Amino acid sequence: MSAQVLGVFAHVDTTVDAILRLKAGGYRDLTVYTPVPVHEILDTLEVERPLSRVRLFTLVGGLSGTTLGFFLTIYSALRFGQVTGGKPIVSIPPYVVIAFELTILLGGLATLLGMLVLGRIPRLTPSAAYDPRFTRDKFGVAVACALGQVQSVRDILAATGAEEVRS
Amino acid sequence: MGVVALILAAGIVAWTAQIWWGMGMAGKRTPEMWAMYITTFVFWIGIGHAGTLISAILYLFRARWRTSIYRGAEAMTVFAVMTAGLFPLIHAGRMWFAYWLLPYPNQRYLWPNFRSPLVWDVFAISTYLTISVVFFSVGLFPDIAALRDMSTGWKKRIYSILALGWEGSDSQWRHYQRAYGLLASLATPLVLSVHSVVSWDFAMALVPGWHSTLFAPFFVDGAIFSGFAMVLVLIIPMRHFFRLQPYLTDRHLDAMAKLILVTSLVLTYFYVCEAFTAWYSGEHFEKASMFARATRQYAWAFWLQYFCNSLVPLVLFRKRARTHTPTLYVVSLFVLVGMWFERFNIIVPGLAHDFYPYTWGTYVPTVTDTTIIIASFAWFFILFLAFIRVLPSVSIVEVKETLAAPFKTPRAGH
Numbered sequence: 015m016s017a018q019v020l021g022v023f024a025h026v027d028t029t030v031d032a033i034l035r036l037k038a039g040g041y042r043d044l045t046v047y048t049p050v051p052v053h054e055i056l057d058t059l060e061v062e063r064p065l066s067r068v069r070l071f072t073l074v075g076g077l078s079g080t081t082l083g084f085f086l087t088i089y090s091a092l093r094f095g096q097v098t099g100g101k102p103i104v105s106i107p108p109y110v111v112i113a114f115e116l117t118i119l120l121g122g123l124a125t126l127l128g129m130l131v132l133g134r135i136p137r138l139t140p141s142a143a144y145d146p147r148f149t150r151d152k153f154g155v156a157v158a159c160a161l162g163q164v165q166s167v168r169d170i171l172a173a174t175g176a177e178e179v180r181s
Numbered sequence: 182m183g184v185v186a187l188i189l190a191a192g193i194v195a196w197t198a199q200i201w202w203g204m205g206m207a208g209k210r211t212p213e214m215w216a217m218y219i220t221t222f223v224f225w226i227g228i229g230h231a232g233t234l235i236s237a238i239l240y241l242f243r244a245r246w247r248t249s250i251y252r253g254a255e256a257m258t259v260f261a262v263m264t265a266g267l268f269p270l271i272h273a274g275r276m277w278f279a280y281w282l283l284p285y286p287n288q289r290y291l292w293p294n295f296r297s298p299l300v301w302d303v304f305a306i307s308t309y310l311t312i313s314v315v316f317f318s319v320g321l322f323p324d325i326a327a328l329r330d331m332s333t334g335w336k337k338r339i340y341s342i343l344a345l346g347w348e349g350s351d352s353q354w355r356h357y358q359r360a361y362g363l364l365a366s367l368a369t370p371l372v373l374s375v376h377s378v379v380s381w382d383f384a385m386a387l388v389p390g391w392h393s394t395l396f397a398p399f400f401v402d403g404a405i406f407s408g409f410a411m412v413l414v415l416i417i418p419m420r421h422f423f424r425l426q427p428y429l430t431d432r433h434l435d436a437m438a439k440l441i442l443v444t445s446l447v448l449t450y451f452y453v454c455e456a457f458t459a460w461y462s463g464e465h466f467e468k469a470s471m472f473a474r475a476t477r478q479y480a481w482a483f484w485l486q487y488f489c490n491s492l493v494p495l496v497l498f499r500k501r502a503r504t505h506t507p508t509l510y511v512v513s514l515f516v517l518v519g520m521w522f523e524r525f526n527i528i529v530p531g532l533a534h535d536f537y538p539y540t541w542g543t544y545v546p547t548v549t550d551t552t553i554i555i556a557s558f559a560w561f562f563i564l565f566l567a568f569i570r571v572l573p574s575v576s577i578v579e580v581k582e583t584l585a586a587p588f589k590t591p592r593a594g595h
Contacts, residue, residue: 025588027588028589046351047349049327050579050582051354056351056358066356066358066359067356068356068360069363072363072367076367087295090284090292091295094292101296111301112295112300112301115305115371115378118370118374119307119308122312122315122364126319128356132352133352133356134352135322135345135353136345141348141350146330146331147330148330148348149327149329149348149349150327
C-alpha cells in the first residue's frame, strides 16, 4: 500500500529545503505545485531529470511539415503537369514558401501536443494532492511513499517549515 | 458595445447586399479589381504583427517590460488576423468556393497553383492564425487555472473546462516553459514571413509601383509600426478605465513610443528609396506610376500618408510626448490612418495607372464597401471587449513572476 503526504509551504527557500531533505531521505516520487515557475525549485528537482522532451515533438513536427510541404507541391505539380508562366513543372523556389509555412505550422502544433502529452493535460479530475491555493500564492510538496513511512515524511515536512501537513 | 454591435449589423447587411447583387456594389470596375477590401486586409494583418513581436520576439530577447502588455497584444493579434481573414472571402465574392484554395485530392481533379503568391498567402495566413491562437492559449492555461480556483458556480465550471486541468505541478511547468520558448522561436520567423508573403501578393505582379524587391521589409516594418499604434490605442483606455497604471507604467508607453518612432524613421527611409528607385531606374512606367500617385486623383491620399507616417511621429522625439497619454493616443490614431492609406496608395493608384492609358481608371468607394470596412473595426472591437471582460488582459502568472519570490530568510544580492 502506498500513501501520499502533502506539505503546504509559503516560501521558496523552505520548499527547496524540504525537497532537498526528502531527497536525502530517499523519497524520489515528489510532485511540487507552484503558482509560477520558480527556477530555484525547478532546478532542485531537475538535477536528475532529463531535459523536457517537448523539443523532440517540435523537431519531428517541423521536419514532417517540411517534408509534407515539398511532397504536396511537387506531387500535385507532377499530377497536374501544367506549365504556367514558362516555369519548370517542379519549380522549387516558390515551393520553399509552402514548405516553410508548413514547417512552422506542424512544428507549432506538435509543440502544443508535446506540452499536453508530457504534462498529462487535459486531466478531467484534479489529482488527490491538489489544492486551489497552489495557483495563488502557496507551494505544495506531495510525496508518494509507503504507508509505514508516512510519519517520517510528515516529520520532515513539519521540520522544514510547512504551514500545513496532511496525508 | 451597443453602438459597436449596430455597426457590425450594418456591415452584415452590406455584405449580404453585395452577395445578392454582386461585386459591383463594392465599386469594383476594371482595372480596379483590388480596392479597399485588400487594403483593409493588409492593414489588419499588419496590426497583428506587433502582438507577435511583443509576445515572441521580446520574449526571446528577455525584455521584461513586455510582461504586462503582451497578453493584450496577443489577443489583438488573434482578433486582427481573424478580421483580416474575412476580407479575402468578402473580396472573392462567391466565398462559398473558398475551399477550392485548399489542396486535397478532389473530384474536380484540380490542385491549387503553388507558384501563385495568392496560394502562399492562404498558407501563410492560416499558419499565422493557428500559431497565434496556440501561443495565446498556451500562455492562458495557468491564468485560467488561477481564475478557476478563485471563482465559484457556473463561472468555475467554464474556467475548469478551459484550464484543461492545469495544476502547476513541476512537470507541467517544465514542459510548459520549454514549449513556450519553442513556440516563441517558431513564431518569430513566422511573423516576418507572413507580411513578406502578403507583400509578394503585389511584388510578384508586374504592375508598376508593385514590382519591387523592397516590398517585403517595407511591409514588415509598416506592419510593426501600425501594430504598435493599435496596441497603444487599445491599452491607453484600458489602463485608464481599469486603473492599470501600476502595471502599465510610463516606462511601457515610453518603450512603445520609441519603437513607433524607430519604425517610422525606417519607413520614411523606405518611402525615399521607393521614390528614388522609381526615378533612378529610368523605367518609364515606374516613373509615370510614381508621378501619377503624387499628382493625380489620389494625390491627397499620397501626401496624407507621408504626413501621418513620416511627420507626425517625429513628435515622439520629445520625452514628454512619449509619456503624455493624450499626445500618444493622437499620434497613434494618425499612424493608423496613415498606414491604412499607405496600403490604399499601393493598391488603388497602382492599378489605376498601369502600362496602357486605355485601361486607366478611377475607383470610387461605395456605401457597401465603406460600411463593410467600418464594420470590420466593430467586429474587432467586439472581440477585444469580450476578451477583456472574461479573460485576464494582463498575464497573472508573468506579473507574479516579476515580483520577488517569497523567501523566509532574505537572500543577499539577488
